[in-house]
Amino acid sequence: QSVLTQPPSVSGAPGQRVTISCTGSSSNLGTGYDVHWYQQLPGTAPKVLIYGNTNRPSGVPDRFSGSKSGTSASLAITGLQAEDEADYYCQSYDSSLSGWVFGGGTKLTVL
Amino acid sequence: QLQLQESGPGLVKPSETLSLTCTVSGGSISYYYWTWIRQPPGKGLEWIGYFYYSGNTNYNPSLKSRVTISIDTSKNQLSLKLTSVTAADTAIYYCARVVDTEGYYYRPWGQGTLVTVSS
Numbered sequence: 460q461s462v463l464t465q466p467p468s469v470s471g472a473p474g475q476r477v478t479i480s481c482t483g484s485s486s487n488l489g490t491g492y493d494v495h496w497y498q499q500l501p502g503t504a505p506k507v508l509i510y511g512n513t514n515r516p517s518g519v520p521d522r523f524s525g526s527k528s529g530t531s532a533s534l535a536i537t538g539l540q541a542e543d544e545a546d547y548y549c550q551s552y553d554s555s556l557s558g559w560v561f562g563g564g565t566k567l568t569v570l
Numbered sequence: 571q572l573q574l575q576e577s578g579p580g581l582v583k584p585s586e587t588l589s590l591t592c593t594v595s596g597g598s599i600s601y602y603y604w605t606w607i608r609q610p611p612g613k614g615l616e617w618i619g620y621f622y623y624s625g626n627t628n629y630n631p632s633l634k635s636r637v638t639i640s641i642d643t644s645k646n647q648l649s650l651k652l653t654s655v656t657a658a659d660t661a662i663y664y665c666a667r668v669v670d671t672e673g674y675y676y677r678p679w680g681q682g683t684l685v686t687v688s689s
Contacts, residue, residue: 493675512673550617552674562614
C-alpha cells in the first residue's frame with residue numbers, strides 16, 4: 460500500500476483530456492511538501508514531467524500540467540496522443556517516514 | 571550533459587549482498603544529493619535512499635537495516651550495497667541525481683539494471 464494513492468489506470472481517446480490524481484495525507488502533501496510527476500514509457504527509465512507541483516522542465520510539452528491543493532495533487536494531460544501511453548507516478552516527501560515516497564503508479568491507455 | 575550508468579551483477583544468490591555501482595559522467599558527483607530507486611518487475615517505484623555529498627545519508631525505513639549508499643569522488647561513482655537479499659529484492663535498480671529546488675525530485679535517471687535474486 461503506497462503512502463500516496465493513485466488510480467491504477469485511466470484511459471482516453473486521442474485529443475481528449477485526462478487527469479490523474481495523487482492523494483496523500485497530513486504527513487506529506489497536506490504539510491506543504493512539493494509533489495513531482497514522472498512519466499515512464501514502456502521499457503524505459505522514468506523521467507520527470509512536472510516538478511514543484513506545477514513546473515515543467517524544458518522539453519516537456521505544455522499539454523502536461525500539474526496542480527496541488529491540500530492533501531491532493533493532479534496531473535492533467537490535454538490533447539491526448541498515442542505517445543502519451545505510459546505509466547505515471549507522483550512523488551513527494553513524508554515526514555512520518557522521514558523519506559521520499561512514490562504513488563503506486565497509474566497506467567494511461569490511449570484508446 | 572549529466573549521464574548516469576548503473577552496473578553490477580545481474581544475478582545474486584539469496585542471503586548474499588547485492589552490490590551496484592552508478593558511474594556519473596558529464597559532471598561532478600560532488601555538491602549534490604544522489605539516490606537509488608528500485609522497481610520490481612511489473613510493479614511500482616520504491617525509493618531506497620540517498621547520499622548527500624556532505625556525507626549525510628537517509629534510507630527507506632523498510633530497508634534501513636540492510637542498505638548502505640556511498641560515493642567515491644575519485645571515480646565519480648555512487649554505490650549501493652543491500653545485504654541478506656531475498657527474492658523480494660529482485661528489481662530494476664535505478665540511480666538518479668536529486669535536484670533540490672522546488673522540493674526534491676530526480677533528474678536525470680540512469681537506464682536501470684535488472685538484478686535477479688535466485689539460487
